[in-house]
Amino acid sequence: MRIACAPGKVILSGEHAVVYGAPALALAVDRHMRVFYEPDRLPRLSWHAQERTHVLGLDKFAALRRRLDSHFERYLRGELSITDILKKPAELAFYAVDMARLVSGLDAIPRGSVKIDSDIPIGAGMGSSAALIAALLKLFGHIDSDDELVRQVHHCERLQHGRGSLIDAATVCLGGLVRLRDGEYSRQTLSETGLGEGWFWVFTGTPAASTGACVEQVRRGFEHSSIWSEFSELTTRFETALSEGQPLCELVRANHHLLSRLGVVPAPLQRFAEQVEQHGGAAKIAGAGSVSGDSGGLMLVWLPEGTPAQLNMPYDWHWGELKEDSQGVRLLDDQG
Structure with a gap:
């Protein structure tokens, strides 16, 4: 095998x-x-x-x-x-x-x-x-x-x-x-400490709209918008902060608000991000999100203390600590 x-x-x-x-x-x-x-x-x-x-x-x-x-x-x-x-x-x-x-x-x-x-x-x-x-x-x-x-x-x-x-x-x-x-x-x-402590992924459920459908709807509404220069500046600041070990909380929050303007953050995810911010943290979708339904796929979450389990989270959402895989695709075994 x-x-x-x-x-x-x-x-x-x-x-x-x-x-x-x-x-x-x-x-x-x-x-x-x-x-x-x-x-x-x-x-x-x-x-x-x-x-x-x-x-x-x-x-x-x-x-x-x-x-x-x-x-x-x-x-x-x-x-x-x-x-x-x-x-x-x-x-x-x-x-x-x-x-x-x-x-x-x-x-x-x-x-x-x-x-x-x-x-x-x-x-x-x-x-x-x-x-x-x-x-x-x-x-x-x-x-x-x-x-x-x-x-x-x-x-x-x-x-x-x-x-x-x-x-x-x-x-x-x-x-x-x-x-x-x-x-x-x-x-x-990444530095030896990676992103640092307090980072999690939260899966909010499979989006009603596919990634392709989200990309197409965003294209129709924002293809020639100046919002992309705002995203560009924000990601450059994010990269600098990662390389210099600076806090990322405010950058994640700003990213969330830009994605909300695109219309790809369903209402339950909006409410969850607000709750995370009230606890001193930050949250954003980490993917295409969704342009319909109540599920938006993955969220990136940072909390200064505790875990997502301590928040008011829908019962069918689940989460995990964010850990890096440094290898990429590989063969694990070859016996024939």
């Missing part, structure tokens, strides 16, 4: 704005997507996830890839919405497996069984799709260059997120702290 593992990610600053050329900072975190591959002789690849099994014959992969590429071109022309490209999530996995073969110059599609084990919340803005794709490309491809791996993860991910940025792909591939601006990414160094 062969196993690949990729971390999740949390955007510290710059979500949405990064699509418009502003900088963004993201941190790989110790929530992981693990993909297990057991080869066999049957002429198909089976995909096991969430108590469901999907099977695709080896002779069907090329047709699936062509159909999804064609659908994406129709999306770019405005003929399809982003949610019309994939019929089911397993198609993204099969597409990534075939891309691993193509970019690696391999002749055969792998036969066997693929299973996943993930503690990255789906639809939370923690990069679950990018982590899955990165793990599959690492498992089934031979891509030695980090830059090429990031590019291919982003290429596959476009089927789900449309015109999204490289931030998810770069962070899950490289690990640690990653900065992105104008399509150029670089790995940054």
